[in-house]
Amino acid sequence: MKAVHFLVASVFLALASSLASASDPSPLQDFCVAINDTKNGVFVNGRFCKDPKHATADDFFYSGLNIPQNTSNPVGSTVTPVNVAQIPGLNTLGVSLVRIDYAPYGQNAPHTHPRASEILFVQEGTLYVGFVTSNPDNKLFTKVLHKGDVFVFPIGLIHFQFNIGKTNAVAFAALSSQNPGVITIANAVFGSNPPINPDVLAKAFQLDQNVVKSLQAKFWWDNN
Amino acid sequence: MKAVHFLVASVFLALASSLASASDPSPLQDFCVAINDTKNGVFVNGRFCKDPKHATADDFFYSGLNIPQNTSNPVGSTVTPVNVAQIPGLNTLGVSLVRIDYAPYGQNAPHTHPRASEILFVQEGTLYVGFVTSNPDNKLFTKVLHKGDVFVFPIGLIHFQFNIGKTNAVAFAALSSQNPGVITIANAVFGSNPPINPDVLAKAFQLDQNVVKSLQAKFWWDNN
Amino acid sequence: MKAVHFLVASVFLALASSLASASDPSPLQDFCVAINDTKNGVFVNGRFCKDPKHATADDFFYSGLNIPQNTSNPVGSTVTPVNVAQIPGLNTLGVSLVRIDYAPYGQNAPHTHPRASEILFVQEGTLYVGFVTSNPDNKLFTKVLHKGDVFVFPIGLIHFQFNIGKTNAVAFAALSSQNPGVITIANAVFGSNPPINPDVLAKAFQLDQNVVKSLQAKFWWDNN
Amino acid sequence: MKAVHFLVASVFLALASSLASASDPSPLQDFCVAINDTKNGVFVNGRFCKDPKHATADDFFYSGLNIPQNTSNPVGSTVTPVNVAQIPGLNTLGVSLVRIDYAPYGQNAPHTHPRASEILFVQEGTLYVGFVTSNPDNKLFTKVLHKGDVFVFPIGLIHFQFNIGKTNAVAFAALSSQNPGVITIANAVFGSNPPINPDVLAKAFQLDQNVVKSLQAKFWWDNN
């Protein structure tokens, strides 16, 4: 039973922490390797840590980021996070990584990271990327990126990547938090659980209520 | 000419800074009253400041937040910001306010603040409010708020308020930054300037391309 | 017995956290809803949190801030805090609120917030407000505020509000911390427990020792 | 004329920055040696810096902290600050020092540092020291310190030192900011410029109005 709870907790945490933020509080010791506290579900800002005497190199290690991921899904892309949920040694260190695989014409749909800025590097393929500034301008900055190009997405702004090439694309991105979080806009707006009152979304998105309800009835794929 | 540039700059800044963040860098002096630097358009993180010897009480003052605002607009709400753009003395202090007026069935559409958490207080009326957590859960937390109720929206998460009453509603909210920024989701996604590639939005929002293009052709009202 | 301890702890915490700071450490997850750790009185910087899976909308909610408070007390004012002690969901979010009721000629006596800047909004009445800068100038900035006026008090500086009107006054203030703390100057100086050595205060305040002792013998009302 | 302005500015800054804060923003380069910007009185949070290529060892140096200071003044103590105003190289580094000389029965009157915690070391003499916690407890923590003793004063809390010995005393203290600021309570409350409305102070300090006015008419010595 306890094992199950532990497993659930681990999975939850693994899923809950998909990315990372420049404003992460600073470390107060060399490192603070995250553990899952299994004592009556008590949490802290960030993570509880193991006794530093018991830390090993494996606490700072992750393997397999070179492996292409399956992108046969509705959005045609897959995000592989490497943050505090995958590398416990990242706790308190304010940085993390992701690998993103894109099928031809696949995309990493418009999303934000509530707790991190991002710097993305294209390893393979051609990506049309962009971010939108806050009100009132909502100015779109876009660029077509080729192999070896790098682009920056400021913290909290809506951004996306779209594979405009006929071949698979691969990118790696760094984020300025151990756990930046990711909010896929369409999923959060139309796929929230439970659904948002359709009146709100119909007016906000200038859509017919029935369109909103049909959108809310759809399945929203989460690529990370 | 210079005056015009100054005016434009002021307006730009007034609009650019609609709200405020818990992670604002801390002050390094009692206060640092913001000024608009008119010397060759050079900026800094935050704002340049006036000589503290020249600071006056008016630098920390704003008037008229009690005045009901006109809400006869497409979304039926108006946000009146009181941040570093309105009160220069707020520079370096990490907090700001907004007043929000809602027409009956008006809403403050789904939006995020990239640099602030928010605590909202209902002065009049009845509001259905909520926020959505990040992936993978996209869990919706909602509450119907009545006069005197308070609710919290964590930094970076998508949230909204909807006036479900037959009468006007008024709320005041505090934000944890001198300049939180506001991103109205629909405006940033469908009303960006220039528009985002429709292929991206059609797939991301599971909408027909023509629907996306018609949305992008609409006028997107910014209530702040 | 445990229940009593729990109650005492809750009350202590409720009282201990009257206000909030721009330099609060940033969140490392969407939210971290505070709980009272009842395991052998162990604490952390800020608060322990509940399992995010068990968070509910009520963790982010507070009710009754519209209710006028009784101000028939020695200072003629009452502060109603809404911070992490009242809204556990505020933990890690760096902002909080207070409502302040003032009787005619009542005041919120000179005080500081060790961990927050403040922005105050006058809902009703007329207040004479001010703050004093640090040494060597100790410059006083004052303003008479009317309904709808807003004023800012920088972090750590001594400030006050005084109702100079014949009617009750009401103000709302936001603070840049989940728990700013409040230090009422007269209470901390003359009403500390135990009392400060009268020799210190007599010389510091240029008062006769007997005057100091009589002051230390008085009852010092805490309006928050 | 410019030279005079420069001198005034320097003196102002030297006086304005008596101490330093644990929450100082972090450096973004090896160092950022402060300069006085003489271009139309524009300031920033902290200080403008010189070209790092022109930095010298003297920018990180200060001399004479071993020299006993004259303490024949009303409070019988003198604070010698060593912060960003004395050592420009301290800019962005978040720490500073002070030397405090005490005549027999002299004191460093009750004060706060709005931007720093303090750790004090007694080099000579015997000091009665203490700090008072925030509301509602206003608990006084005191200790009699002898040569070689160390004591801590948390950020923003009112604290003091009193030489209870028959001989001179000397202490050194470190503060967690490049410019902590110091607020001598009695000076800020009764010696502000202009004076605070006596009605406010009479009620706050439970003193007769005439007593308040006579206090406000006194000269308030600033030992730093």
Add this chain to the structure above:
Amino acid sequence: MKAVHFLVASVFLALASSLASASDPSPLQDFCVAINDTKNGVFVNGRFCKDPKHATADDFFYSGLNIPQNTSNPVGSTVTPVNVAQIPGLNTLGVSLVRIDYAPYGQNAPHTHPRASEILFVQEGTLYVGFVTSNPDNKLFTKVLHKGDVFVFPIGLIHFQFNIGKTNAVAFAALSSQNPGVITIANAVFGSNPPINPDVLAKAFQLDQNVVKSLQAKFWWDNN
């Protein structure tokens, strides 16, 4: 002449900022694109910024990180930084990248980043990597990394990578600052300009004075 100064300044900055820190102060606006201030060599913590109205996508862009670098140098490795010096849009965003090319048996010699933690990803080859904890343990954590492996180096700790394979190796690393700085230990200790007093180094490193002097006379290659 001005152009030359500008060029020198650019080069200086390009070299001075080789990497990035989790404790970078947070942004106070959507972005603050760095510019080189050419007005009398005045600097700030971080960088001055251009008018946001003039920002373009190219301010957030860098090209060529896929290009293998020449590693025929004394240490057999070359670091290609991508930080605020290469991408002005990174200013205030708290993250940066580097590409590292290693010749067979080449190394990225023991070094520290004074302002950033690092997460490294091996794209090609086999690296023996490690870091050493602070006193008193000076515990070495090492791992042999293969293609696709990831490893973390906590802020401020001495770390290294060594290509133990017969072929070239390539790694990408992210750092938690816009300008982490890099201190190659041997270069800073034995190759400083001017040299450190040999008496200091002879005793510190338990080497004969003549050995120290001969080391100080050598050329110390800087691979970044």
Add this chain to the structure above:
Amino acid sequence: MKAVHFLVASVFLALASSLASASDPSPLQDFCVAINDTKNGVFVNGRFCKDPKHATADDFFYSGLNIPQNTSNPVGSTVTPVNVAQIPGLNTLGVSLVRIDYAPYGQNAPHTHPRASEILFVQEGTLYVGFVTSNPDNKLFTKVLHKGDVFVFPIGLIHFQFNIGKTNAVAFAALSSQNPGVITIANAVFGSNPPINPDVLAKAFQLDQNVVKSLQAKFWWDNN
């Protein structure tokens, strides 16, 4: 047995925390007095705290910093730390102290503090001090300090002090963290446990492999 574990933990922590950082996360309450959590070796960033109701003045107190330390050791100096390990009340306060005793020609060998800047004051003797900037300049800033002189060492940079006088020297230094950490360069590089691969050090330090191995076989004294 438990007592032993407790003792070991205490010793470990006492040793592990030799110094302190300007970027320490800020306090969220008046104070948070550190305790050693003895419940299954769970840790947090910084330290667990005791119930504030049980805090006493002794939690903020340390004695004996005036006592000269024995410097008859290989480096001829001894560092006496006064940080969160010695004064639990320093937890969350972002500052600490050290006393350094130097025998004639003794030194505090080249080292860095990964989490703090330092400001040093010479109480007795004559010290040759310096620090080296990061790549590419590795510029050495040095000064000969006499009694009463003060010098600053920026966070993360390699620095040292060397007693060039015929008599003992004594200095006090403040650091901008509750636990800055100290990395003695020679010890971490040549005295790590286990040793670093000699191939790495031979190439990095341009030394013969046998010299490296003989250095690694030596005993490396840790003066703090």
